[in-house]
Amino acid sequence: xxxxxxxxxxxxxxxxxxxxxxxxxxxxxxxxxxxxxxxxxxxxxxxxxxxxxxxxxxxxxxxxxxxxxxxxxxxxxxxxxxxxxxxxxxxxxxxxxxxxxxxxxxxxxxxxxxxxxxxxxxxxxxxxxxxxxxxxxxxxxxxxxxxxxxxxxxxxxxxxxxxxxxxxxxxxxxxxxxxxxxxxxxxxxxxxxxxxxxxxxxxxxxxxxxxxxxxxxxxxxxxxxxxxxxxxxxxxxxxxxxxxxxxxxxxxxxxxxxxxxxxxxxxxxxxxxxxxxxxxxxxxxxxxxxxxxxxxxxxxxxxxxxxxxxxxxxxxxxxxxxxxxxxxxxxxxxxxxxxxxxxxxxxxxxxxxxxxxxxxxxxxxxxxxxxxxxxxxxxxxxxxxxxxxxxxxxxxxxxxxxxxxx
Amino acid sequence: xxxxxxxxxxxxxxxxxxxxxxxxxxxxxxxxxxxxxxxxxxxxxxxxxxxxxxxxxxxxxxxxxxxxxxxxxxxxxxxxxxxxxxxxxxxxxxxxxxxxxxxxxxxxxxxxxxxxxxxxxxxxxxxxxxxxxxxxxxxxxxxxxxxxxxxxxxxxxxxxxxxxxxxxxxxxxxxxxxxxxxxxxxxxxxxxxxxxxxxxxxxxxxxxxxxxxxxxxxxxxxxxxxxxxxxxxxxxxxxxxxxxxxxxxxxxxxxxxxxxxxxxxxxxxxxxxxxxxxxxxxxxxxxxxxxxxxxxxxxxxxxxxxxxxxxxxxxxxxxxxxxxxxxxxxxxxxxxxxxxxxxxxxxxxxxxxxxxxxxxxxxxxxxxxxxxxxxxxxxxxxxxxxxxxxxxxxxxxxxxxxxxxx
Numbered sequence: 001x002x003x004x005x006x007x008x009x010x011x012x013x014x015x016x017x018x019x020x021x022x023x024x025x026x027x028x029x030x031x032x033x034x035x036x037x038x039x040x041x042x043x044x045x046x047x048x049x050x051x052x053x054x055x056x057x058x059x060x061x062x063x064x065x066x067x068x069x070x071x072x073x074x075x076x077x078x079x080x081x082x083x084x085x086x087x088x089x090x091x092x093x094x095x096x097x098x099x100x101x102x103x104x105x106x107x108x109x110x111x112x113x114x115x116x117x118x119x120x121x122x123x124x125x126x127x128x129x130x131x132x133x134x135x136x137x138x139x140x141x142x143x144x145x146x147x148x149x150x151x152x153x154x155x156x157x158x159x160x161x162x163x164x165x166x167x168x169x170x171x172x173x174x175x176x177x178x179x180x181x182x183x184x185x186x187x188x189x190x191x192x193x194x195x196x197x198x199x200x201x202x203x204x205x206x207x208x209x210x211x212x213x214x215x216x217x218x219x220x221x222x223x224x225x226x227x228x229x230x231x232x233x234x235x236x237x238x239x240x241x242x243x244x245x246x247x248x249x250x251x252x253x254x255x256x257x258x259x260x261x262x263x264x265x266x267x268x269x270x271x272x273x274x275x276x277x278x279x280x281x282x283x284x285x286x287x288x289x290x291x292x293x294x295x296x297x298x299x300x301x302x303x304x305x306x307x308x309x310x311x312x313x314x315x316x317x318x319x320x321x322x323x324x325x326x327x328x329x330x331x332x333x334x335x336x337x338x339x340x341x342x343x344x345x346x347x348x349x350x351x352x353x354x355x356x357x358x359x360x361x362x363x364x365x366x367x368x369x370x371x372x373x374x375x376x377x378x379x380x381x382x383x384x385x386x387x388x389x390x391x392x393x394x395x396x397x398x399x400x401x402x403x404x405x406x
Numbered sequence: 407x408x409x410x411x412x413x414x415x416x417x418x419x420x421x422x423x424x425x426x427x428x429x430x431x432x433x434x435x436x437x438x439x440x441x442x443x444x445x446x447x448x449x450x451x452x453x454x455x456x457x458x459x460x461x462x463x464x465x466x467x468x469x470x471x472x473x474x475x476x477x478x479x480x481x482x483x484x485x486x487x488x489x490x491x492x493x494x495x496x497x498x499x500x501x502x503x504x505x506x507x508x509x510x511x512x513x514x515x516x517x518x519x520x521x522x523x524x525x526x527x528x529x530x531x532x533x534x535x536x537x538x539x540x541x542x543x544x545x546x547x548x549x550x551x552x553x554x555x556x557x558x559x560x561x562x563x564x565x566x567x568x569x570x571x572x573x574x575x576x577x578x579x580x581x582x583x584x585x586x587x588x589x590x591x592x593x594x595x596x597x598x599x600x601x602x603x604x605x606x607x608x609x610x611x612x613x614x615x616x617x618x619x620x621x622x623x624x625x626x627x628x629x630x631x632x633x634x635x636x637x638x639x640x641x642x643x644x645x646x647x648x649x650x651x652x653x654x655x656x657x658x659x660x661x662x663x664x665x666x667x668x669x670x671x672x673x674x675x676x677x678x679x680x681x682x683x684x685x686x687x688x689x690x691x692x693x694x695x696x697x698x699x700x701x702x703x704x705x706x707x708x709x710x711x712x713x714x715x716x717x718x719x720x721x722x723x724x725x726x727x728x729x730x731x732x733x734x735x736x737x738x739x740x741x742x743x744x745x746x747x748x749x750x751x752x753x754x755x756x757x758x759x760x761x762x763x764x765x766x767x768x769x770x771x772x773x774x775x776x777x778x779x780x781x782x783x784x785x786x787x788x789x790x791x792x793x794x795x796x797x798x799x800x801x802x803x804x805x806x807x808x809x810x811x812x
Contacts, residue, residue: 004471004491011474363752365759366437367781381781383790385472392473396758403756404470405480405490406497406637 004404005388006083008395009239012246017333017398019248020284020294021390023079024320025072026302026343028355028374033346035310040301040345041356041373043310044317048324049337049372053358056335058369059382060354061390063341069352075340076262080241081391089265090176090233096166097261099158103235108174108203111231113182114139114163114224121189121226126182128163128224139224140165147213153206167229169207174234175200178207182228190228203232240267241293245391246400251287253280254297263295281323288330296327305343306350313345334397335360336390337372354384361397410810411794412489414801415645418652423739423804425654426690426700427796429485430726431478432708432749434761434780439752441716446707446751447762447779449716450723454730455743455778459764462741464775465788466760467796469747475758481746482668486647487797495671496582496639502572503667505564509641514580514609517637519588520545520569520630527595527632532588534569534630545630546571553619556612573635575613580640581606584613588634596634609638646673647699651797652806657693659686660703669701687729694736698804702733711749712756719751740767740803742796743778760790767803 004011029039036043063070063078064085073094074084092109103109114136116125131139140159147155153171160166177196183189193207211227218225241250252263252270263270269291273283277298284294298320304313327335335358342353356377367381385393395401410417435445442449469476469484470491479500480490498515509515520542522531537545543565550563559577566572583602589595599613617633624631647656658669658676669676675697679689683704690700704726710719733741745761762783773787791799801807 002491004474362439363436363750363757365780366443367784379785381784383466383784389472392471393758394473396473396475401473401475401758403477404474405477405483405494406500 003083005081005392008081008392008401009244009246011402011404012395013400013402014246015398015400017400018288018292018294018330019334019394019398020296020327020332020336021079021394022296022298022327022335022337024298024301024317024337024339026305026341026350027317027339028342028353029305029313029344030342030346030351030353032310032344039374040305040310040313040317042375044314044321046317046321046372048321049358050370052324052328052360053369053372053376055366056358056360057364057367057382058372058377058380059357059359060374060377060380060384061338061357061387062354062384063387067352069350070341071350072258072340073262075387076259078387079338079340079390080266081244081388082238083388087236087238089236089262091231092166092176092233093235094258095160095231096158096168097265098258099160099166100257100261101156101158101166101168102264103168103261104170105235106170106172106174108169108176108232108234110167110229110233112165112167113228114165115226115228116223117189117226123183123186123188123190123226123228125223126186126228130162131223133159133161135224136160136163136165139218139221143214143217146217147210150206150209151202155210163224169203173199174203176203176232176234178203178232180230180232181211182230190226193229235265238266242267245293245395248292248400249290250293250295251291252295252297253283254295255280256297256299259297259299268295277320277323281326284327285330301339302343305345306348308345308348310345333361334394336394338390355387357382357385357390359393359397363397363399409489411487411798414487414798414807415650415652417808417810418801418806419808420652421804421806423806424694424698424700424736425740425800425804426702426733426738426742427485427800428702428704428733428741428743430704430707430723430743430745432711432747432756433723433745434748434759435711435719435750436748436752436757436759438716438750445780446711446716446719446723448781450720450727452723452727452778454727455764456776458730458734458766459775459778459782461772462764462766463770463773463788464778464783464786465763465765466780466783466786466790467744467763467793468760468790469793473758475756476747477756478664478746479668481793482665484793485744485746485796486672487650487794488644489794493642493644495642495668497637498572498582498639499641500664501566501637502564502574503671504664505566505572506663506667507562507564507572507574508670509574509667510576511641512576512578512580514575514582514638514640516573516635516639518571518573519634520571521632521634522629523595523632529589529592529594529596529632529634531629532590532592532634534632536568537630539565539567541630542566542569542571545624545627549620549623552623553616556615557608559612561616569630575609579605580609582609582638582640584609584638586636586638587617588636596632599635641671644672648673651699651801654698654806655696656699656701657697658701658703659689660701661686662703662705665703665705674701683726683729687732690733691736707745708749711751712754714751714754716751740765740800742800744796761793763788763791763796765799765803769803769805
């Protein structure tokens with residue numbers, strides 16, 4: 001069924017409000033038995049968030065669906081107000097964005113691994129003994145220098161961590177419906193790149209020629225003597241953020257390449273800044289007059305969660321808390337704080353748990369919550385909302401949505 | 407995805423229960439900073455609603471979707487158990503209903519404005535200086551007397567407030583896919599009525615002839631010398647209320663023309679009563695034996711909200727409260743009190759905030775809420791439900807829904 005949330009364009013209106021979406025990646029957690037059955041948010045000392053919570057409405061946001069753990073792609077697709085079950089960002093595209101590569105429309109990207117094969121071409125190590133990142137760079141350069149173009153298609157390689165790299169094909173008429181060559185297990189030969197539709201035949205042909213040439217170049221490498229490819233993908237066709245939301249001028253402030261890349265896909269202005277949250281907030285202040293919508297991404301909460309380091313995640317939350325007054329000093333009309341997914345330290349990974357949400361605006365209503373924690377959010381006025389709804393709630397509170405129906 | 411809520415017919419069963427849906431238009435509000443951060447419901451003295459809340463279940467109802475502000479059309483479509491994102495009532499139809507005109511199937515209705523154009527036909531005032539309602543009536547009569555029929559299509563005009571009126575075309579084979587002639591801005595000429603599909607060509611032809619004739623009649627009016635049309639619409643095709651819900655006999659009690667009109671669209675028996683809520687409740691008592699389902703519409707809460715008059719809205723709520731014992735004296739099996747949308751006085755307009763819901767029935771369950779307010783409703787047993795679900799909850803509590811599946 002078509003949802004009005006997928007067609008907000010039909011009700012947007014102009015406005016002058018300033019909106020801030022502050023995303024603390026992986027913020028939510030679950031009670032940890034070794035830390036008094038508290039979550040990281042509960043254990044953290046957050047005087048500024050507490051004070052803000054008392055004059056905001058809270059809730060819980062579900063990124064994709066009950067029990068579903070979102071990757072960073074779906075997590076942000078939801079936050080930006082698109083349906084993450086419908087709009088998918090392919091693996092290859094996310095990998096390319098993750099290494100900071102600026103994909104263009106029509107590029108086909110794939111996740112690539114160096115691997116080790118035996119004399120019969122059978123894969124004996126899918127990760128080439130996890131060669132060093134420097135080693136990976138060296139081999140990638142070697143291939144790049146010798147294979148620059150095939151059938152008019154530009155071959156672009158970007159090294160990643162250890163045995164990983166990204167392959168991008170740039171040229172006309174390339175489809176992305178290509179079967180993975182990575183057999184995903186040892187003891188098999190890599191598959192041939194096979195086109196799964198008519199429009200991907202040229203891609204498959206170029207890939208076969210590329211692999212043939214690259215294979216010859218690396219055949220004497222002791223470990224990295226094979227290449228496995230998967231997740232072939234074109235950048236998704238999508239309605240740009242500004243077009244979808246009544247022409248709002250949107251700025252993304254993120255340090256990590258993947259989030260810069262994702263926001264660029266949606267058409268945000270995404271400067272190539274570096275540094276810490278402090279630098280991000282300084283940048284926010286600097287650009288305050290120039291935009292309507294500000295996406296600020298804080299990564300460290302997720303990293304601490306993935307490391308399973310409870311105390312570190314608590315510290316990251318306390319660090320974040322210090323910047324709340326600085327954001328508030330800008331007097332945003334709407335401030336929404338949440339995450340793209342939860343990353344409980346108990347799980348050392350992304351999880352399916354809904355994310356805490358705090359929404360502050362003169363028109364948001366009010367509840368009686370005292371702190372910004374998962375359990376307080378459970379009692380918040382917003383209830384449990386799909387992530388996709390957060391954008392419409394922000395725009396409504398920014399008085400940028402008109403009436404639906406007469 | 408098909409929803410059982412759109413196919414309740416498949417599970418309805420006969421019964422003898424009496425159900426009352428009391429709608430206080432625009433009831434919900436948000437905490438008002440000038441009134442101790444209370445909402446209108448919180449500030450009002452409502453002993454009867456309080457007492458009722460203690461033995462009912464409460465909840466919050468979302469009319470359309472998160473952040474979406476519903477017009478009166480979608481608001482009531484939802485309350486009547488239809489999906490407001492699928493079943494839309496065109497602007498012209500609502501305008502016709504709003505001036506009390508009884509639309510028939512096949513009628514094409516449009517919202518019309520008198521406007522002022524200069525010698526070149528350029529619109530210089532889209533509202534003709536907001537001529538008086540009497541003036542509007544006079545000019546509408548003048549046109550009506552001279553243009554009665556075109557190509558066998560009856561031309562019907564109904565004056566509205568100030569510069570507004572309604573145009574209805576009644577005849578065979580009329581489509582409603584016609585481009586607005588109203589350019590929605592000054593400095594442009596009106597557009598020609600243009601058919602957007604094959605089935606609307608006759609409508610466009612008749613409209614062009616109508617405008618030509620009408621234009622000549624009003625050409626010497628000092629202000630109202632042009633006509634702008636928009637929102638062309640046929641009454642929606644819909645499953646009638648009684649057919650959808652197991653043949654229940656449904657009575658609508660409303661004072662305002664628009665709500666009479668909407669309920670007639672759905673096939674309610676809608677008498678043309680006038681007066682106050684007191685008259686409505688007296689009518690309810692009078693007809694108690696003759697119907698199963700009673701829709702009672704109270705308008706004044708919305709009006710006070712739109713006026714931004716907090717104290718007046720509080721008084722309207724207190725006035726409503728006095729009639730609760732009278733409704734209860736009839737011993738309805740199910741009583742549901744809610745709104746079609748919120749109208750916070752802080753916003754002076756309809757809003758996106760969910761509406762408070764109170765459901766009283768021996769089978770509704772129970773919660774620990776003490777008052778009928780937004781924040782108490784937030785903690786209610788019903789949680790946050792789509793407006794469309796209120797009908798199925800009423801019918802279930804009226805023991806008029808059978809088992810789904812074996």
